[in-house]
Amino acid sequence: MQPSNQPLPSTLIVIPTYDERDALPGTLSRLRAAVPEAHVLVVDDSSPDGTGKWAESIAAQDPAVHVLHRAGKQGLGPAYLAGFAWGLERGYRLLGEMDADASHRPEQLPGLLEAVRRGADLAIGSRWIPGGAVHDWPVHRLLLSRGANLYVRLLMGLGVSDATAGFRVFRAELLERLVAEDIASQGYCFQVDMTRRARDLGAVITEVPIDFDERTEGASKMSSRIVREALVKVTLWGVSRRAQLLRKALR
Numbered sequence: 001m002q003p004s005n006q007p008l009p010s011t012l013i014v015i016p017t018y019d020e021r022d023a024l025p026g027t028l029s030r031l032r033a034a035v036p037e038a039h040v041l042v043v044d045d046s047s048p049d050g051t052g053k054w055a056e057s058i059a060a061q062d063p064a065v066h067v068l069h070r071a072g073k074q075g076l077g078p079a080y081l082a083g084f085a086w087g088l089e090r091g092y093r094l095l096g097e098m099d100a101d102a103s104h105r106p107e108q109l110p111g112l113l114e115a116v117r118r119g120a121d122l123a124i125g126s127r128w129i130p131g132g133a134v135h136d137w138p139v140h141r142l143l144l145s146r147g148a149n150l151y152v153r154l155l156m157g158l159g160v161s162d163a164t165a166g167f168r169v170f171r172a173e174l175l176e177r178l179v180a181e182d183i184a185s186q187g188y189c190f191q192v193d194m195t196r197r198a199r200d201l202g203a204v205i206t207e208v209p210i211d212f213d214e215r216t217e218g219a220s221k222m223s224s225r226i227v228r229e230a231l232v233k234v235t236l237w238g239v240s241r242r243a244q245l246l247r248k249a250l251r
């Protein structure tokens with residue numbers, strides 16, 4: 001995609017962290033180099049390994065870096081919602097999200113920002129469209145992600161190939177409407193939840209191909225609880241959507 005040469009509207013990238021002391025420094029410096037005009041908000045859930053303290057020391061030197069501390073580990077969804085509310089209150093017009101573990105390449109963020117500047121309300125960095133790729137993932141993770149996305153697609157018909165992706169940019173107008181809703185999803189399914197709600201609001205959703213790298217530092221926070229939550233919620237959302245469509249057809 002060709003850059004449009006327009007100045008970037010005020011942009012905030014939200015990075016949720018829990019015990020990412022080893023991974024965050026590399027991600028943050030790559031992000032600041034790749035998109036220097038964007039501000040960054042680290043949302044840390046009182047990481048025992050001192051991630052929040054370290055981020056605070058960077059924020060003290062770099063006015064583009066901010067830190068939001070939360071009382072304890074409360075899940076990805078609530079961390080994102082708190083970060084988005086923080087950014088919307090301060091008037092940022094483009095709000096992005098990415099993982100701390102460099103699975104999302106900061107150098108590919110400009111492509112997502114560009115998609116929103118060109119008209120999308122939500123740009124999703126997608127592993128599962130042509131041009132997208134996953135590097136060095138073990139087979140069980142590949143199967144889990146592909147299987148989850150297939151399940152979401154069959155059940156929910158979102159029209160999105162990578163509904164669980166956590167590399168995204170939202171236009172503030174859309175995000176304002178989304179955070180006003182009652183979103184209780186905690187883990188992976190938070191991403192699916194935001195996608196289905198955006199779709200229901202009539203948002204323009206664009207997928208941009210990305211490379212996804214397996215984390216090389218720190219440990220995954222994925223758990224069987226997170227997978228279970230996603231399975232139950234996606235099934236409920238899918239069944240209730242099908243019932244809605246059926247009721248409409250029978251009317």
Ligand SMILES: Nc1nc2c(ncn2[C@@H]2O[C@H](COP(=O)(O)OP(=O)(O)OP(=O)(O)O)[C@@H](O)[C@H]2O)c(=O)[nH]1
Pocket residue numbers: 015016017018019020043044045073074075076079098099100101103215219220221222
């Ligand atoms: N603030 C906050 N951040 C979290 C929480 N759980 C996960 N994160 C962060 O969310 C991002 C994604 O978590 P990961 O552990 O990388 O999950 P994942 O990408 O699904 O799993 P891997 O691919 O195995 O790394 C990382 O930046 C984590 O530090 C949480 O409860 N609170």
Ligand SMILES: [Mg+2]
Pocket residue numbers: 099101103215220
């Ligand atoms: Mg990860």
